[in-house]
Amino acid sequence: MAVEEHISQIRSGLTYQLSDQDPEETQEWMDSFDSLVESQGTERAQFIIRSLLQRAGAKSVGVPHVTTTDYVNTIPVDQEPEFPGDEAIERRYRAFMRWNAAIMVHRAQNPAIGVGGHISTYAGAATLYEVGFNHFFRGKNHPGGGDQVFFQGHASPGMYARAFVEGRLSEEDMDGFRQEHSKEGHALPSYPHPRSLPDFWEFPTVSMGIGPANAIYQAQLNRYLQNRGIKDTSDQQVWAFLGDGEMDEPESRGFLQLAANEKLDNLNFVINCNLQRLDGPVRGNGKIMQELEAFFRGAGWNVIKVTWGREWDALLEADKSNALVDIMNQTPDGDYQTYKAESGAFVREHFFGQRPETKELVADMSDDEIWNLKRGGHDYHKVYAAYKAAVEFKGKPTVILAKTVKGYGLGSHFEARNATHQMKKLTMEDLKGFRDHLRIPITDEQLEADLYSPPYYRPSEDSDEYKYLMERRSALGGAVPSRRKETSVKLPLPGDKAYAIAKRGSGKQQAATTMAFVRLLKDLMRDKEFGHRIVPIVPDESRTFGMDSFFPTAKIYNPAGQNYLSVDRDLVLAYKESPQGQLIHPGINEAGAVAAFTAAGTSYSTHDEPLIPIYVFYSMFGFQRTGDQFWAAGDQMTRGFIIGATAGRTTLTGEGLQHADGHSPILASTNPAVITYDPAYGYEIGHIMRSGLDRMYGGNHADPNVMYYLTVYNEPISQPAEPENVDTEGIIKGIHLLKEATTDGPRAQLLASGVAVPWALEAQQILADEWGVSADVWSVTSWNELARDGMNADAEVLIDPSKARRTPYVTSKLESTPGPVIATTDYMRAVPEQIRPYVPGEFHTLGADGFGFSDTRAAARRFFKIDAHSLVVQTLQSLVERGEIPADTAVKAHAKYDLNNPNAGKSGNAGGDA
Numbered sequence: 001m002a003v004e005e006h007i008s009q010i011r012s013g014l015t016y017q018l019s020d021q022d023p024e025e026t027q028e029w030m031d032s033f034d035s036l037v038e039s040q041g042t043e044r045a046q047f048i049i050r051s052l053l054q055r056a057g058a059k060s061v062g063v064p065h066v067t068t069t070d071y072v073n074t075i076p077v078d079q080e081p082e083f084p085g086d087e088a089i090e091r092r093y094r095a096f097m098r099w100n101a102a103i104m105v106h107r108a109q110n111p112a113i114g115v116g117g118h119i120s121t122y123a124g125a126a127t128l129y130e131v132g133f134n135h136f137f138r139g140k141n142h143p144g145g146g147d148q149v150f151f152q153g154h155a156s157p158g159m160y161a162r163a164f165v166e167g168r169l170s171e172e173d174m175d176g177f178r179q180e181h182s183k184e185g186h187a188l189p190s191y192p193h194p195r196s197l198p199d200f201w202e203f204p205t206v207s208m209g210i211g212p213a214n215a216i217y218q219a220q221l222n223r224y225l226q227n228r229g230i231k232d233t234s235d236q237q238v239w240a241f242l243g244d245g246e247m248d249e250p251e252s253r254g255f256l257q258l259a260a261n262e263k264l265d266n267l268n269f270v271i272n273c274n275l276q277r278l279d280g281p282v283r284g285n286g287k288i289m290q291e292l293e294a295f296f297r298g299a300g301w302n303v304i305k306v307t308w309g310r311e312w313d314a315l316l317e318a319d320k321s322n323a324l325v326d327i328m329n330q331t332p333d334g335d336y337q338t339y340k341a342e343s344g345a346f347v348r349e350h351f352f353g354q355r356p357e358t359k360e361l362v363a364d365m366s367d368d369e370i371w372n373l374k375r376g377g378h379d380y381h382k383v384y385a386a387y388k389a390a391v392e393f394k395g396k397p398t399v400i401l402a403k404t405v406k407g408y409g410l411g412s413h414f415e416a417r418n419a420t421h422q423m424k425k426l427t428m429e430d431l432k433g434f435r436d437h438l439r440i441p442i443t444d445e446q447l448e449a450d451l452y453s454p455p456y457y458r459p460s461e462d463s464d465e466y467k468y469l470m471e472r473r474s475a476l477g478g479a480v481p482s483r484r485k486e487t488s489v490k491l492p493l494p495g496d497k498a499y500a501i502a503k504r505g506s507g508k509q510q511a512a513t514t515m516a517f518v519r520l521l522k523d524l525m526r527d528k529e530f531g532h533r534i535v536p537i538v539p540d541e542s543r544t545f546g547m548d549s550f551f552p553t554a555k556i557y558n559p560a561g562q563n564y565l566s567v568d569r570d571l572v573l574a575y576k577e578s579p580q581g582q583l584i585h586p587g588i589n590e591a592g593a594v595a596a597f598t599a600a601g602t603s604y605s606t607h608d609e610p611l612i613p614i615y616v617f618y619s620m621f622g623f624q625r626t627g628d629q630f631w632a633a634g635d636q637m638t639r640g641f642i643i644g645a646t647a648g649r650t651t652l653t654g655e656g657l658q659h660a661d662g663h664s665p666i667l668a669s670t671n672p673a674v675i676t677y678d679p680a681y682g683y684e685i686g687h688i689m690r691s692g693l694d695r696m697y698g699g700n701h702a703d704p705n706v707m708y709y710l711t712v713y714n715e716p717i718s719q720p721a722e723p724e725n726v727d728t729e730g731i732i733k734g735i736h737l738l739k740e741a742t743t744d745g746p747r748a749q750l751l752a753s754g755v756a757v758p759w760a761l762e763a764q765q766i767l768a769d770e771w772g773v774s775a776d777v778w779s780v781t782s783w784n785e786l787a788r789d790g791m792n793a794d795a796e797v798l799i800d801p802s803k804a805r806r807t808p809y810v811t812s813k814l815e816s817t818p819g820p821v822i823a824t825t826d827y828m829r830a831v832p833e834q835i836r837p838y839v840p841g842e843f844h845t846l847g848a849d850g851f852g853f854s855d856t857r858a859a860a861r862r863f864f865k866i867d868a869h870s871l872v873v874q875t876l877q878s879l880v881e882r883g884e885i886p887a888d889t890a891v892k893a894h895a896k897y898d899l900n901n902p903n904a905g906k907s908g909n910a911g912g913d914a
Contacts (some may be wrong), residue, residue, distance in 0.1 A: 153206025844882020
């Protein structure tokens with residue numbers, strides 16, 4: 001690689017491609033600028049430079065966009081604010097926390113336990129957190145409402161260590177780290193898991209990339225609450241602590257434009273740039289801080305670099321030739337990592353020794369003094385200045401790039417080593433060296449008593465350290481992290497009137513279940529006491545789902561309003577944006593929509609303001625694309641409705657393989673927090689929605705922290721009115737008898753869900769009219785819940801074998817029904833197969849297994865053999881095998897219906913928008 005090419009990767013490259021035709025004149029300009037800085041300061045110099053750049057543009061002088069700056073601190077020394085705290089005392093108790101964090105993980109490595117843990121991340125980031133805890137992070141008792149802080153997942157031992165020093169956790173709690181059931185009552189989960197520690201953690205972050213995404217949408221939700229008049233969030237900040245390696249995740253960078261476009265100056269990213277991934281350097285041949293600076297600047301963020309500690313200030317001031325800055329700019333991260341794993345003498349030779357003038361800069365410094373030249377992320381003054389500048393900056397979100405050393409202070413075996421992320425044990429030599437470095441008042445005898453049980457350290461409550469620490473937290477509004485388990489706001493749930501439309505049916509018209517749902521949602525949103533709490537979230541498919549009717553009334557949320565003349569302004573359903581808009585429209589962005597869903601669905605906890613997010617999406621692009629985020633949403637105890645619209649493998653005609661969802665209920669079944677339904681009719685949807693609202697927001701259910709997933713379809717069908725004496729319990733629990741057979745003959749039971757229910761009704765009629773078979777039709781609203789209930793019944797026996805086995809719900813429904821049971825859906829066989837162990841007697845399933853494809857509904861259903869006639873043939877085959885009808889009956893039916901010919905399919909119509 002040429003030198004110029006190498007430099008261009010790690011510097012802004014403002015001048016290296018241009019020749020200097022008059023070096024003497026250039027030097028005069030430089031001298032003049034230096035004189036300006038020395039006489040009037042950097043702030044005046046910034047104004048002059050910006051004015052010159054503005055004039056250059058006006059004169060058509062080409063000046064490249066500056067995406068990176070020199071590899072030095074963004075905030076000049078003369079613009080640093082005075083540090084307001086007692087740095088000495090803060091450093092003393094920070095040492096206690098760093099010690100306790102490491103000892104907690106080390107004690108968990110007792111050979112009898114060996115549950116793992118990470119100590120190097122927090123060791124390197126302790127200053128970043130402590131400056132925040134002491135001066136910035138507001139708790140829930142703060143008059144402004146408190147901040148939301150997304151802690152870096154692997155740094156969790158540091159948060160536990162602080163809570164221990166504060167007295168929030170006991171020594172027994174600390175020893176319960178990563179032993180959530182064996183130390184029940186005194187257990188700490190490995191990472192920030194709200195579901196595991198619901199009064200402590202707020203945000204799950206350790207699945208990398210989800211923290212940054214959710215933090216951005218949390219900041220958006222704060223402004224949404226403000227703009228819609230639900231809560232004043234103007235004094236609340238969102239902080240997200242991230243690793244530089246984590247920024248390689250697409251989700252970490254994928255939503256930056258939202259934060260910039262919406263001017264979320266309530267959002268602060270703090271990226272711990274220790275230059276290391278889990279196994280090696282992030283950019284060994286490059287510079288991750290420079291790369292991130294360019295990326296965030298280009299995305300419209302305010303960027304603050306905290307590169308060097310105060311010990312470098314005098315050297316940089318003396319660097320008149322810029323030789324030191326040039327070396328800083330050109331040194332790749334792989335070398336910076338190596339320097340911190342070596343010694344002061346090594347740094348003198350290999351870093352400063354690159355040029356005579358930089359070697360001279362440190363000629364009077366000892367090797368120890370050179371080794372003590374710290375990185376900016378370990379300097380209280382530099383970090384405080386960056387945080388203060390971030391919270392005071394207006395108009396843009398801020399990212400702070402703080403350079404640190406992974407494993408800082410843990411000793412030479414840990415600091416900056418490639419394997420430090422996996423290192424969890426300290427030798428006796430490490431323990432003593434770490435203790436001495438931190439000046440912890442623990443004796444050699446205490447350490448030597450048991451290598452795996454070195455003592456924790458907590459100052460007495462009358463000590464200066466404890467008093468200062470607690471005074472700072474009190475002034476900032478209480479403990480952080482801390483989670484509110486439940487809202488104090490009692491939500492008035494809608495009454496019967498809101499559900500009337502769902503019970504009514506579609507009359508002479510046909511309506512897809514998507515439309516039935518949208519009509520119900522519209523009435524729920526009209527409820528005066530409740531409707532404004534609903535947050536519809538749709539990633540740019542509102543018209544597909546018939547939700548464009550929301551545009552003129554509910555409007556689309558945009559904090560800037562609508563400052564353009566809409567092309568469809570004359571239409572009744574014109575696109576309309578507003579700061580008070582209710583509908584969140586993330587664009588073609590399912591991952592962003594789930595992040596918005598999570599923020600809104602946990603507002604009951606973060607803001608004490610319950611919201612009901614209703615995320616409507618193209619079914620295929622739900623759990624398949626964003627399953628990890630839904631898992632984190634479950635961890636965060638999100639509440640709300642997930643609507644998989646345009647569902648089914650054959651119902652979405654013409655769209656093809658990557659749009660045909662035949663498996664999302666199976667994916668959803670893997671999430672314990674998701675309650676999955678596949679309703680066939682509007683009245684079923686009404687009962688499910690009402691039950692869900694009562695469970696999640698009624699305040700009486702033992703487990704309200706769930707998400708309801710409903711699949712709905714775009715195929716118009718005749719929606720029946722709710723029958724009298726409808727089996728509401730069966731709809732909620734997962735199965736109800738829809739239509740009994742009215743003829744005599746061999747008996748069978750037909751089970752179907754969602755869009756397949758009309759096929760079962762069609763098959764019932766064909767079986768009666770053409771084959772003399774008497775079949776009952778059941779609507780299975782939830783295969784998943786029936787299976788979950790059955791598995792729970794099995795598990796209960798193992799918990800207490802003395803109790804009689806409970807009969808699963810689906811078993812109780814079918815155990816007295818005669819004949820074989822045959823099930824069909826618009827999903828793969830694995831969906832109905834979930835209930836096989838709990839179906840009494842003979843059970844057969846049909847399914848759309850394999851990839852989907854583009855074709856008509858009828859042809860696709862016949863190809864997969866899930867349609868009405870396939871259901872008929874399978875029923876007849878089952879009765880043949882039971883000896884209840886002649887042996888050739890199924891063969892005749894197969895030939896009669898030309899079952900292997902897709903063109904012979906008849907189940908379905910061509911209506912509905914794709």
